[in-house]
Amino acid sequence: EILMTQSPATLSVSPGERATLSCRASQSVSSKLAWYQQKPGQAPRLLIYGSSTRATSVPARFSGSGSGTEFTLTISSLQSEDFAVYLCQQYSHWPVTFGPGTKVDI
Amino acid sequence: QLQLLESGPGLVKPSETLSLTCTVSGGSISGSSYYWGWLRQPPGKALEWIGSIYYRGSTYYTPSLESRVTISVDTSKNQFSLRLSSVTAADTAIYFCARVTYGETYYFDYWGQGTRVTVSS
Numbered sequence: 001e002i003l004m005t006q007s008p009a010t011l012s013v014s015p016g017e018r019a020t021l022s023c024r025a026s027q028s029v030s031s032k033l034a035w036y037q038q039k040p041g042q043a044p045r046l047l048i049y050g051s052s053t054r055a056t057s058v059p060a061r062f063s064g065s066g067s068g069t070e071f072t073l074t075i076s077s078l079q080s081e082d083f084a085v086y087l088c089q090q091y092s093h094w095p096v097t098f099g100p101g102t103k104v105d106i
Numbered sequence: 107q108l109q110l111l112e113s114g115p116g117l118v119k120p121s122e123t124l125s126l127t128c129t130v131s132g133g134s135i136s137g138s139s140y141y142w143g144w145l146r147q148p149p150g151k152a153l154e155w156i157g158s159i160y161y162r163g164s165t166y167y168t169p170s171l172e173s174r175v176t177i178s179v180d181t182s183k184n185q186f187s188l189r190l191s192s193v194t195a196a197d198t199a200i201y202f203c204a205r206v207t208y209g210e211t212y213y214f215d216y217w218g219q220g221t222r223v224t225v226s227s
Contacts, residue, residue: 098153
């Protein structure tokens with residue numbers, strides 16, 4: 001089973017600032033990585049798949065990059081609605097696995 | 107707009123069977139490009155994929171739960187269901203149903219709101 005880790009556990013930023021979140025896989029997952037946003041009491045929302053492809057209706061301030069074992073989610077200018085937990089998920093190896101999340105707070 | 111809604115008991119006794127149903131609206135569960143999955147999120151822990159089903163009935167389960175899990179589908183009702191047997195406190199979690207886009211990909215693009223299940227006597 002592929003182990004996904006995320007850093008930092010918590011990222012404190014101010015509105016308008018740039019946020020950079022990291023996700024690491026225990027072995028190569030190629031570009032088969034997705035990112036989700038989860039707000040308290042809500043289901044995850046798909047943001048990015050294929051490491052860098054934005055899902056439908058996802059604002060351009062969200063961008064993903066990376067391949068192999070190292071991935072990055074960048075939020076170029078944080079809006080108030082972006083404060084949430086961000087999860088990564090690999091789908092290269094069976095079973096699919098998720099990271100523990102990075103909380104982005106004010 | 108596709109919507110998914112989980113339903114089922116919020117409290118299950120240890121050693122009993124957890125049963126949940128996901129009702130899909132705004133689209134057909136019989137679409138050929140998608141699987142339908144169950145996931146869970148224990149308190150303070152990472153999200154875990156439990157298993158998925160195709161509308162024709164083929165299933166895939168995560169190995170750690172495979173011996174206790176059954177996922178079934180009822181296309182006439184546009185629903186799919188989860189049964190998890192012999193539950194313990196470790197099965198306490200928020201359970202989500204989701205649509206799976208598969209092929210070269212395997213991600214979850216539509217989700218239910220989640221339902222909290224507590225295992226306790």
